[in-house]
Every structure is written in C-alpha cells, then in structure tokens.
Amino acid sequence: MNNTEHFVDEFASYAKQRLASDGALSIDRLYDEWRESQSFEEDRLALEASLRDMEHGETGRPFDDFANEFRRRNKV
Numbered sequence: 001m002n003n004t005e006h007f008v009d010e011f012a013s014y015a016k017q018r019l020a021s022d023g024a025l026s027i028d029r030l031y032d033e034w035r036e037s038q039s040f041e042e043d044r045l046a047l048e049a050s051l052r053d054m055e056h057g058e059t060g061r062p063f064d065d066f067a068n069e070f071r072r073r074n075k076v
Contacts, residue, residue: 010034011030011034011039014030014033014034014037015030015034017031018033027076042056
C-alpha cells in the first residue's frame with residue numbers, strides 16, 4: 001500500500017467515526033478536522049528527527065549565517 005492509499009484509508013476510518021457521532025458534518029469539515037489531527041503527528045515526528053540529529057552533533061547553521069545569505073540572495 002502506498003502513502004496515498006494509506007492516507008485515504010485513515011481518512012475514511014476517521015470520517016466514518018465522526019459521522020457516527022455527528023452526521024451533519026460536511027466532507028470539507030471532516031477533511032479539515034482530519035488534516036489538523038494529522039499535522040500534530042507529522043510535527044511530532046519532525047521534532048523527534050531533529051532531536052536525534054542534534055544528539056548526533058547536527059545542529060544546523062547559525063542564524064546569522066542564514067540571515068546574511070537570505071539578505072544577500074533577496075537583496076534585502
């Protein structure tokens with residue numbers, strides 16, 4: 001099963017559960033609620049990956065380096 005199929009299955013399951021408790025929800029509202037609930041999991045996974053990187057010495061680059069490059073690139 002690819003990612004898209006997985007997300008469709010998860011959404012369908014979520015939508016059926018929500019409709020059982022509140023059958024008046026629109027498809028747009030269901031999708032918005034589901035996406036919002038998914039973003040927390042995505043954020044958690046991204047944070048965990050960043051913490052693992054930091055534990056292994058990868059701390060990114062200093063803000064000043066980024067800011068200088070950004071200003072130069074965007075002529076700010």
